[in-house]
Amino acid sequence: xxxxxxxxxxxxxxxxxxxxxxxxxxxxxxxxxxxxxxxxxxxxxxxxxxxxxxxxxxxxxxxxxxxxxxxxxxxxxxxxxxxxxxxxxxxxxxx
Amino acid sequence: xxxxxxxxxxxxxxxxxxxxxxxxxxxxxxxxxxxxxxxxxxxxxxxxxxxxxxxxxxxxxxxxxxxxxxxxxxxxxxxxxxxxxxxxxxxxxxx
Numbered sequence: 388x389x390x391x392x393x394x395x396x397x398x399x400x401x402x403x404x405x406x407x408x409x410x411x412x413x414x415x416x417x418x419x420x421x422x423x424x425x426x427x428x429x430x431x432x433x434x435x436x437x438x439x440x441x442x443x444x445x446x447x448x449x450x451x452x453x454x455x456x457x458x459x460x461x462x463x464x465x466x467x468x469x470x471x472x473x474x475x476x477x478x479x480x481x482x
Numbered sequence: 483x484x485x486x487x488x489x490x491x492x493x494x495x496x497x498x499x500x501x502x503x504x505x506x507x508x509x510x511x512x513x514x515x516x517x518x519x520x521x522x523x524x525x526x527x528x529x530x531x532x533x534x535x536x537x538x539x540x541x542x543x544x545x546x547x548x549x550x551x552x553x554x555x556x557x558x559x560x561x562x563x564x565x566x567x568x569x570x571x572x573x574x575x576x577x
Binding site for chain 2 (some may be wrong): 389391392395396398399402403404405406407409410411412413414415416417418419420423426427436438443444447448449450451452456457459460461463464466467470472
């Protein structure tokens with residue numbers, strides 16, 4: 388393994404860990420939003436808000452990923468977060 | 483819209499933008515790795531390295547996302563990055 392490749396891989400590992408922290412931090416915020424909405428009796432899934440977030444993300448996207456890829460990846464993150472909220476809701480019902 | 487929800491949404495928007503930057507930064511590093519491997523004639527897809535990254539990520543995962551969700555989301559990010567490398571390779575062939 389040469390040095391250039393090794394250095395790039397270390398950079399990648401660092402970014403992976405930052406991404407991991409941010410993805411989980413995002414999930415925590417979504418859980419808090421879910422709890423507030425639950426108290427207020429508002430539906431947790433808000434397609435308009437989700438569309439707005441995707442629009443903002445693709446507007447700010449400078450690549451190298453295409454907008455379509457950014458949309459796809461964030462939709463997957465949104466979906467996973469929503470599933471997490473459903474789990475919380477189910478747990479709350481079971482308590 | 484009450485204040486608590488508005489504040490949480492602003493936090494979420496901030497995290498979205500940080501995630502966007504990091505995901506693209508990760509893609510740039512993967513492109514650089516692809517270029518180095520291309521020069522050296524090494525295959526760009528390395529399943530062992532990918533498995534190692536996923537193991538490291540799930541070991542460091544503190545939630546709230548489950549390890550299975552972290553694996554799933556990162557596999558999607560890896561896949562998108564690999565597709566980006568293929569696009570680069572195709573473009574290089576077309577030049």
